[in-house]
Structures are given as C-alpha cells and as structure tokens.
Amino acid sequence: MENKRNTKQDPVMGPLIPAxxxxxxxxKHSLWRKFVAQRHLQTMALLGVAxxxxxxxxxxxxLIISFKEYNIVxxxxxxxxxxxxxxxxxxxxxxxPNVIRNTLGISLIKLIIGFPLPIIFALFLNEVRSLxxxxxxxxxxxxxxFLSWVVLGGILATWLADVxxxxxxxxxxxxxxxPITYLAxxxxxxxxxxxxxxxxxxxxxxxxxxxAIAGVSPEMYEAATIDGAGRFQxxxxxxxxxxxxxxxxxxxxxxxxxxxxxxxxxxxxRNSLNDSASNVIDYYIYQTGIVSNRFSYSxxxxxxxxxxxxxxxxxxxxxxxxxxxxxxx
Amino acid sequence: xxxxxRRTKGEVIFDIINNLxxxxxxxxxxxxxxxxxxxxxxxxxxxxxxxxxxxxxxxTLKNFEAVFASPGxxxxxxxTVAKTVVxxxxxxxxxxxxxxxxxxxxxxxxxxxxxIGTVTLFFNGGLIPTFLLNRDLHLLDNxxxxxxxxxxxxxxxxxxxxxxxxIPDGLDEAARIDGANDWSILLRIVLPVSMPVIATIALFHxxxxxxxxxxxxxxxxxxxxxxxxxxxxxxxxxxxSNTMMTAVxxxxxxxxxxxxxxxxATMVVTTLPIVFVYPFLQxxxxxxxxxxxxxx
Numbered sequence: 004m005e006n007k008r009n010t011k012q013d014p015v016m017g018p019l020i021p022a023x024x025x026x027x028x029x030x031k032h033s034l035w036r037k038f039v040a041q042r043h044l045q046t047m048a049l050l051g052v053a054x055x056x057x058x059x060x061x062x063x064x065x066l067i068i069s070f071k072e073y074n075i076v077x078x079x080x081x082x083x084x085x086x087x088x089x090x091x092x093x094x095x096x097x098x099x100p101n102v103i104r105n106t107l108g109i110s111l112i113k114l115i116i117g118f119p120l121p122i123i124f125a126l127f128l129n130e131v132r133s134l135x136x137x138x139x140x141x142x143x144x145x146x147x148x149f150l151s152w153v154v155l156g157g158i159l160a161t162w163l164a165d166v167x168x169x170x171x172x173x174x175x176x177x178x179x180x181x182p183i184t185y186l187a188x189x190x191x192x193x194x195x196x197x198x199x200x201x202x203x204x205x206x207x208x209x210x211x212x213x214x215a216i217a218g219v220s221p222e223m224y225e226a227a228t229i230d231g232a233g234r235f236q237x238x239x240x241x242x243x244x245x246x247x248x249x250x251x252x253x254x255x256x257x258x259x260x261x262x263x264x265x266x267x268x269x270x271x272x273r274n275s276l277n278d279s280a281s282n283v284i285d286y287y288i289y290q291t292g293i294v295s296n297r298f299s300y301s302x303x304x305x306x307x308x309x310x311x312x313x314x315x316x317x318x319x320x321x322x323x324x325x326x327x328x329x330x331x332x
Numbered sequence: 333x334x335x336x337x338r339r340t341k342g343e344v345i346f347d348i349i350n351n352l353x354x355x356x357x358x359x360x361x362x363x364x365x366x367x368x369x370x371x372x373x374x375x376x377x378x379x380x381x382x383x384x385x386x387x388x389x390x391x392t393l394k395n396f397e398a399v400f401a402s403p404g405x406x407x408x409x410x411x412t413v414a415k416t417v418v419x420x421x422x423x424x425x426x427x428x429x430x431x432x433x434x435x436x437x438x439x440x441x442x443x444x445x446x447x448i449g450t451v452t453l454f455f456n457g458g459l460i461p462t463f464l465l466n467r468d469l470h471l472l473d474n475x476x477x478x479x480x481x482x483x484x485x486x487x488x489x490x491x492x493x494x495x496x497x498x499i500p501d502g503l504d505e506a507a508r509i510d511g512a513n514d515w516s517i518l519l520r521i522v523l524p525v526s527m528p529v530i531a532t533i534a535l536f537h538x539x540x541x542x543x544x545x546x547x548x549x550x551x552x553x554x555x556x557x558x559x560x561x562x563x564x565x566x567x568x569x570x571x572x573s574n575t576m577m578t579a580v581x582x583x584x585x586x587x588x589x590x591x592x593x594x595x596x597a598t599m600v601v602t603t604l605p606i607v608f609v610y611p612f613l614q615x616x617x618x619x620x621x622x623x624x625x626x627x628x
Contacts, residue, residue, distance in 0.1 A: 016604030038440045043514035044433045051430030054484045055452055061465055062457025065340065068464075079464070124357070130350055130488050142611050143358045146365070149606045154599045158368050161596065166382030168367060200472045205362070214622045234346050269545060290458040293550055305458035313454070 069303035075296075079231050082299075089303035098282070108282040109196055110261040118257055121208035122250065126238050128209065129216050141213070144206020153249045156271035159199060160186065186272065189280035195272060196281075200265060211253070251329040259316035262308050284308055337568040361388060372396075372600045376593030395597035398589045405598055409558060410564040412602075415478040416541040422483045423537045430484065431492030432518050434603055466551060477551045479560075489531050491620055495529040496522060532620030535613045542606055556598070560602050567595050 038045060040277075064079075069089055071082040093099065099187040124144075126157035147155070162168055163185040170182040183193045219241065227237050264283040282290075284304065292301025324330040339347070371379050375390035377425075383389075399405050434445055456462075462481070471477035503525065504517045512520070523530070548562030557561075 007386060015499045034440060037438075041440060042437075042513075044439055045434060045441075047433035047514070047518075048439060048441070049431045051426075051433070051447055051484060051489070054426075055448060055486070058465070058484070059456060060451040060464075060479055062461035063408055064456055065457050065461025065464055068461070123426065127350055130346075131354060132347060136351070136354075140354050140358055142614060143361055145610065145614070146607065147361060149539060149543075149610050150365075150603055151545065151561050153543075153545050154603055157564065157599045158364055161362065161368055161592075162373065166380065168382075168385065171382055202361070205357075210618055210621050214618060234343060270546070270549075288459055292465065298460050298464065301443070302458070302460045305460060309455070309458070316454075 042092055059332035066302055066306050068299045069306045073299045089300045096106045102287045103281050111198050114257055121205055122212055125209040125212035147203045148207035152267040152271045164218045187276040212246045215249045216242055219245045248329045251323045251327045255319040255323050255331055258319040259312050262312050368596055372596035376590035395589050395593045398594050401599045408560040411561040416538055419479050419541040420534050420538045422479055424534050426483045427488045428492050431489045432522055435493045435496035452486050472551055473554045526618045531613050532618040535617050
C-alpha cells in the first residue's frame with residue numbers, strides 16, 4: 004500500500020514529466036514545476052516550517068545570550084559579548100551543589116522506584132481474568148493523570164494539613180504527639196514529590212506496556228502452558244520479553260531526562276521553608292531568569308543542562324544498542 | 333478445552349491475591365479524591381476540625397454557591413474554557429494540516445521538512461529565550477499567548493502523519509479526478525475519516541490547556557486574563573506552607589465558608605469536566621499513545 008502511494012503520479016503533473024528529461028537542468032526545472040503544482044500542499048507544509056522557525060529555532064538561537072550581557076533595553080544581537088563569564092559565575096555559585104544534589108536525588112529515586120512500578124502494575128493487571136474488572140481498574144488508574152498539579156497540590160495540602168488525615172491517623176496511633184507541617188519540612192519533601200508523582204502517573208505510564216502486552220499472541224501462552232510453565236514463569240518468560248523494547252526506549256528517555264524535573268509539580272509543592280530540599284535545576288533556571296531577571300545567566304544554566312542531557316541521551320542510546328539491540332537512533 | 337480452563341489450587345490463590353492487590357490500588361487511587369470531595373461538600377468551619385473521612389458531617393452546597401457567586405472565579409473559569417476550546421481547535425487543525433502535507437510521500441522537500449521537525453524533538457531554547465521571544469511578539473498579557481506558541485507540535489504531527497499514511501489511496505482518487513484541490517481533500521475527505529486520531533490529539537492538548545497554570549504565571553499579570561489553574565495556584569501556593577492566611581477570599585458571602593472550603597470546591601468544579609470526558613475517549617488515546625511511543 005505504501006509503495007503504491009510512493010509511485011503514485013500526480014494526475015495533473017504525471018504525464019508532463021517523462022523520465023528521460025529528468026537529468027541536469029531539466030530535472031531542476033521539473034522539480035520546480037512539481038513544486039508549483041503542489042502549491043497548496045507546499046503552503047500547508049511551509050506554514051508549519053515557518054512556525055517551527057519562529058517558535059523552535061529562534062529560541063535555540065536565543066541561547067547565545069548566555070555568552071552575552073543581555074538586558075531588556077538592547078536586542079539580542081546588540082548585546083555585548085562576555086565570553087564564559089556566566090558559566091564561571093555558575094560554577095562558583097555556592098547554591099549549585101545543593102541544586103544538583105536535589106535534581107539528581109529526586110530523578111534517580113524516581114527512576115529506581117517510579118520506572119519499574121508501571122511495568123509491574125501492567126504485568127499483574129494483565130493477569131486479571133475478568134475482562135470487565137480489568138477495564139474498570141484501567142479506567143480508574145488513568146484518573147489521577149487528568150488532575151492538574153495545582154489541584155493535586157491542593158489535595159496534598161489538605162491531606163498533609165495540621166488537621167489533615169495523615170496527622171490525624173498518626174496522632175490516633177500515638178506515633179506522633181504533635182501534628183507535623185510536612186510541606187514546611189525539607190526532610191519530607193522528596194518523599195512527597197516521589198510518592199505523589201507515582202500516584203499520579205502509575206496507571207497512565209502502564210498504558211503503553213499494556214498495549215505491547217496485548218499484542219502477544221495467545222499461542223505463545225498456550226505453548227508455554229503445554230511446556231508446563233506456571234503463572235509466574237509465563238509472566239517472566241512470555242509477557243515481560245514482549246515489552247522489552249518499550250522498556251529500553253522509555254529508559255533511554257528517562258536517563259537523558261535526569262537533569263529535568265517535573266517543574267509543574269515542583270513549583271506547586273515548593274516554598275521558602277523547604278527550599279533546601281526543593282531547589283532543582285529547573286527551578287533555579289526559573290528563579291534566576293524570570294524572578295531575578297538575570298536572563299543571560301539563566302540561559303547559561305539552560306545551555307549547560309541541555310549539553311549534559313544530550314550526552315546522557317547518546318550514552319544511554321549506545322548502551323541500550325549494545326545490551327538490548329534497541330535504540331532510538 | 334475444559335482441561336485447560338481448570339485452575340490449580342495455586343492459580344486460584346494467585347488470582348484471589350492479585351484481585352485484592354488491584355482492589356487496593358483502586359482504593360489508593362480513588363480515596364484521596366473522595367476525601368477532598370466529602371470535605372468540599374462539608375460546612376467550611378466544621379471541616380477545620382478535621383475528622384471527615386467517608387461522608388460529610390454537615391452537608392452543604394454553600395461552598396459551591398460561593399464559587400459560582402464569585403466573579404473572579406467565574407471569569408477565570410471562562411478564560412480556561414475559552415483557551416481550551418480555541419486552543420484545541422487551532423492546534424488540531426494546524427498540526428493536522430501540516431501533517432497532511434508531510435504525509436504525502438511525493439511532497440517536494442518533504443524529507444527536509446521532516447528533518448527540520450525532528451530536530452525540534454530533541455532541542456529547544458528553554459524557558460528564557462522562549463520568554464524573550466514571546467515578549468518581543470507582544471504576547472505578554474495577551475490571550476493569544478495561550479494559543480499561538482502551542483498551536484503546533486511535531487510530536488503530535490508524527491501521530492497524525494502515521495494515521496494519514498494508513499488511509500487507503502483510493503479514497504481521495506475520485507475527488508482528485510473531479511478537480512478538488514488539496515485543501516478540499518484535507519477538509520472533506522481526510523479529516524472526516526480521521527476522527528480517532530483527532531480525538532486523541534484533542535484530548536491530549538485539551539488536558540494540557542485545561543491544566544496548564546504556568547503560562548498564566550509568567551506571561552499574564554492582568555488577573556482578568558488568568559485561567560482558573562493560575563488562580564488556584566496563587567491560592568494553593570499561599571496556604572500550603574501554612575504560614576500565610578486567607579489572602580484571596582473572592583466573595584465569601586456567608587460565614588460558613590472558609591478560604592479552604594472554597595478552594596476545595598473550586599478544585600472539584602475545575603476537575604469534573606475532564607473526569608467526565610476521558611472515559612469516553614479511552615479507546616482512542618490508548619491507540620494514540622501506542623503510535624506516539626513507537627514513532628517517537
């Protein structure tokens with residue numbers, strides 16, 4: 004079917020381009036004629052390209068302000084060059100080690116706990132026999148994904164309030180004497196971030212694995228049954244391998260994203276009291292750039308982050324290619 | 333056949349435990365939301381004493397009345413509805429249009445266009461250059477900041493393109509012979525048969541538009557233009573550290589509502605529309621997620 008479209012000739016232009024003249028200037032000429040004949044299609048495509056140049060490529064170009072002293076009065080091109088000054092400033096900042104610790108700490112724990120959980124959930128959900136029950140669990144498990152982080156922040160604030168359910172239960176069990184203001188304590192911040200993230204995305208992240216599992220042919224399971232495989236053996240030897248490729252791809256992306264945080268989540272749950280545990284790179288970029296108007300400095304942080312993320316992506320991709328024979332590119 | 337269906341004792345135990353674990357997952361998913369719901373339907377001052385877990389102690393609709401009576405909240409809701417409706421329509425049409433052109437394998441320059449797009453999947457300028465661009469485009473305190481900077485996504489284009497390439501060729505042949513141009517083929521033939529993928533992208537972008545609060549924070553100072561999520565953020569962020577008291581009260585007409593109970597009622601009202609819509613689009617977005625992950 005795809006081939007058919009490939010070789011399809013434009014009903015208007017088809018007869019006008021005999022293969023024999025498609026050489027040299029004749030070919031250029033015919034390409035142009037084809038372009039003109041496609042003017043409607045080209046308009047559609049070029050509108051998209053124009054949008055990308057403005058909203059994707061101009062901001063990428065805009066990152067050069069990290070080598071300049073940009074201020075609001077002058078344009079990006081007029082701003083004077085300052086070389087690596089902002090990068091030196093960044094590496095001299097006393098706040099940096101803490102910011103890196105928070106970013107990597109939260110990301111790595113999310114990776115270790117949050118990454119496998121949807122896979123496990125999908126594996127066991129797949130074992131539920133009643134189709135209707137399975138469907139109902141799936142629908143319920145998607146629900147939190149559709150809540151905004153602002154609303155979830157409100158839910159958490161309610162749960163963790165002085166008179167909230169968590170304090171009430173712990174006090175009733177005499178585990179604590181006084182209510183704890185969890186969101187004001189840096190020591191609880193990572194736990195709150197990681198568990199609320201898992202709660203929100205567990206079911207949603209499992210969709211993709213469930214879809215891959217659904218593609219396994221029943222004959223594989225029948226064959227395994229005949230070979231005497233039990234329930235767990237079938238999950239381990241039949242179901243799990245079917246999602247291996249998906250796992251690899253998502254893992255590559257997760258590894259390259261360790262310097263990124265869920266900014267919507269962080270911004271909702273952070274405050275000045277838990278700052279020592281909640282200041283991550285993405286917040287640092289926001290805080291220095293938007294709040295303090297240090298545009299060039301903030302762009303320099305973005306650039307360093309992007310370069311490291313790219314290196315991580317390439318490494319993870321290579322490793323996955325070697326070990327698993329799956330890769331993004 | 334019957335022999336295969338008969339389960340061993342171990343299997344039965346496995347099924348029971350597995351079903352119970354799944355039941356727990358459902359409970360853990362639903363209960364936090366239920367807890368907020370019953371508190372939103374409870375008298376505000378009474379709720380401050382705590383201890384409301386399963387059912388409201390003093391049932392009241394006062395909190396919701398206060399929400400619907402507050403001009404500030406209702407205006408923010410209207411902004412959210414407007415940005416979602418307009419944003420989805422523009423995003424879906426524009427992205428589908430570009431995707432249709434790029435889905436045609438005979439498109440001159442198609443490979444270059446796709447390369448230009450693929451780069452955007454891996455690189456972006458980040459917060460500050462994007463902020464400066466939008467500022468230079470006069471999008472600060474402008475409703476269009478919700479629409480134009482997100483009217484296109486190459487990731488969504490890939491999902492559209494994959495779908496369009498699976499449409500049988502014969503479908504547009506007749507129209508083409510009748511002399512229809514590519515615009516009318518896109519509008520009259522391609523889009524009407526692409527409802528599953530349109531539903532998927534519309535849902536994804538709709539959820540983004542509905543839930544996004546950050547755009548309002550950095551680009552909108554005029555409170556008359558802020559969406560409900562930004563409005564809520566300002567309330568939530570202020571009370572979450574327990575250090576600040578009720579700054580935004582809106583029109584708390586009666587004494588039984590508190591800023592907390594209004595907040596909960598607003599959260600419920602904000603969330604309900606999406607919760608009612610997504611189960612009906614489930615079969616579409618599952619497929620959309622698959623295409624997105626394979627190609628993305």
